[in-house]
Amino acid sequence: MKSYRDHGCHHRSPPSQWQELIRRQAGRVTRTRQLLLEALLRLRCPSTPKQIAEAVGRRTCDLATVYRCMTLFEQMGLVHRVDFGDGLARFEIADDDPSGHHHHHLLCRQCDRIVKLDDCILGEVESSLASHYGFVEIQHRLEFFGICPDCQQARRRPSP
Amino acid sequence: MKSYRDHGCHHRSPPSQWQELIRRQAGRVTRTRQLLLEALLRLRCPSTPKQIAEAVGRRTCDLATVYRCMTLFEQMGLVHRVDFGDGLARFEIADDDPSGHHHHHLLCRQCDRIVKLDDCILGEVESSLASHYGFVEIQHRLEFFGICPDCQQARRRPSP
């Protein structure tokens, strides 16, 4: 069993040929974009724009640029946006895994520790999380999003 | 099977003796607080502060007051805060159900339709939601929150 100490965040190899991806899909391969991707790889866990900017290093990157690049990377599938419901945007580098490997996280409400959960069961999850990671008072937040029948229909005949 | 048209939100009877509750737990029974609770009962579904203020009626209630009262009601267990991850706070009246009846929602990404889900399975949930409610492209958002071992320990010996 893996300790929670490692933050549950595996090492991820850089997405292959992202330079080529950017060049083809999104424009120019910039020093800033390289630095941002490297920062994300170093951070490994879902991180706020502020954390990402600081991780870039000395001549730290502007927040506006972080947001613009994260939006870009997200559209390219290089990065996933994660929502912990605290009003802060977070981004994490996507796994090489083609489909983006959907996963969840276990957070400590007190410190900022994050455990990445690789499988998505849920029935027995909460109690087993407690025994596996030693967390207590576990809660979860869950919502479903989809397209309802009316909107499916509205899509077919675009305007009223 | 119930159509999604009813928004999946059941009629809820007003929490019994909430005036008494307020008086005992939280202070004064105000006209504004009565109007806010009535608005929440009328709305039935998770609603934003702005929606709630408008639902109060003519001499609409100040947003600051909505926030202050929602916080109060939440602490009293009269109201639940719901997070759909769109950066807006939402509040719904709590069921009479003593423990607050934990539940989830199914939202349409296109319109604002909300279906309340009474049971929390999840394994087969997404596909069965599709067939039950006619929604498509269903996704869900899920995070776990708890207290990690270190913080449990830090709690026991308060200051370093």
Add this chain to the structure above:
DNA sequence: CTATGTGCAAACCGTTTGCACACAT
């Protein structure tokens, strides 16, 4: 050289707070 990307500063938007007046007890 030209068009895209970045930094800076201002705008935005939801939420919170300070303060004087209103009102429940």
Add this chain to the structure above:
DNA sequence: ATGTGTGCAAACGGTTTGCACATAG
């Protein structure tokens, strides 16, 4: 009469946008 609650306006914090300069191609 007293102290809590409310409206108003300003403050706040994260995110977005406009614009002039920097830079990749």
